[in-house]
Amino acid sequence: AGYGVVVSYGDITAHLEAEEQIRKLAYFDPLTGLPNRRLLMDRLGHAMVASQRSGAYGAVLMLDLDYFKIVNDTCGHDVGDQLLIEVARRLLENIRQVDTVARLGGDEYVVVLDDLESDFELASAQAARVAEKIRLALAAPYQLNGDGSASQSSASIGLTLFQGCEKSPEALLKQADVALYQAKAEGRNRVRT
Numbered sequence: 001a002g003y004g005v006v007v008s009y010g011d012i013t014a015h016l017e018a019e020e021q022i023r024k025l026a027y028f029d030p031l032t033g034l035p036n037r038r039l040l041m042d043r044l045g046h047a048m049v050a051s052q053r054s055g056a057y058g059a060v061l062m063l064d065l066d067y068f069k070i071v072n073d074t075c076g077h078d079v080g081d082q083l084l085i086e087v088a089r090r091l092l093e094n095i096r097q098v099d100t101v102a103r104l105g106g107d108e109y110v111v112v113l114d115d116l117e118s119d120f121e122l123a124s125a126q127a128a129r130v131a132e133k134i135r136l137a138l139a140a141p142y143q144l145n146g147d148g149s150a151s152q153s154s155a156s157i158g159l160t161l162f163q164g165c166e167k168s169p170e171a172l173l174k175q176a177d178v179a180l181y182q183a184k185a186e187g188r189n190r191v192r193t
Contacts, residue, residue, distance in 0.1 A: 029103040031081060032088035040102035040110055044169040047100070047114045052164035054115065057123035061111040061131050062176035063157040065138075066188040068107035071153065075145070082144045083153060090137045095130065110173065116161075123161060124193075131157050131191040139189060154189035156180055161193075 024030075027039040035043065044060070051058045065071075065087065072080035084107065091101045091109060100112040113130055116123040135157055141150035158179030162172055183192040 029105075032085055032103050034088050034092075034109075035100060035102040037102065037104050040100065040104070040112070041169050043100045043102075044112050044172065047112050048162060048165045048169065048172075050114065051162060055118045055163070057116040057118065057120065057127075057161050057163045059113040059116060059123070059127035059130075059159060059161050060172045060176040061113070061127070061134070061157055061159050062173065062180045063109050063111070063134070063138075063155045064180055064184070065107035066154045066156055066184075068153070071151070075151070079144050079151075083142060083151070086142055086144070087138060087153075087155075090140075091134060094134050094137050110176070120161070120163075123163075127159055127161060128191065128193075131159050135189065135191055156183035156188045157191040158183055159191055159193045 027036060028034065029036045047058045050056075065083070068080065068083070071083060084103070087107075087109065088101065088103065091111060095101060095111060095113070098114045100110075100114070102110045102112075104110060111130075111134065113127055116126050135155060138153065138155040141152060143149075144151045158176045158181070160172055160175040160179060167175070179192045183190045186192065
């Protein structure tokens with residue numbers, strides 16, 4: 001009785017690249033490269049569990065660009081896309097590595113601040129400082145047109161704190177969203193809790 005060995009050679013590089021592309025499409029925004037809603041909900045859930053264990057607060061910041069539709073309609077979608085990419089870059093520059101920035105779609109972003117202070121007042125002040133730093137960074141002029149001219153934009157930000165898992169991730173996003181609309185109603189380009 002003889003035994004045979006079949007050897008198959010093939011390049012699995014294309015297969016691995018296709019799998020990576022599928023993963024990126026499932027979890028990341030194609031324009032900015034930021035996590036999308038699906039990955040955000042996963043990371044927010046992990047942040048809540050970590051908060052439960054450590055006793056440290058976390059925060060959710062929901063932000064929306066003020067008058068983005070006007071920029072998109074008057075300057076074109078290419079400039080609008082450049083603005084969205086630049087906003088993503090500025091957000092990443094103004095958070096810590098343990099925090100998460102996600103794009104929900106359109107001009108709506110979420111920042112999850114992880115591992116803040118364990119005292120409510122200190123955590124609240126810490127989150128407010130980060131939100132204000134982000135607001136100021138997003139209000140700085142943008143070079144989008146390629147002709148050296150500066151464009152202005154700003155963001156309204158809604159903020160909510162969490163400690164542990166007493167609320168669902170969806171409830172936290174809704175709470176931050178309510179605060180966001182309060183900021184818009186009060187004149188935009190501000191932070192509200």
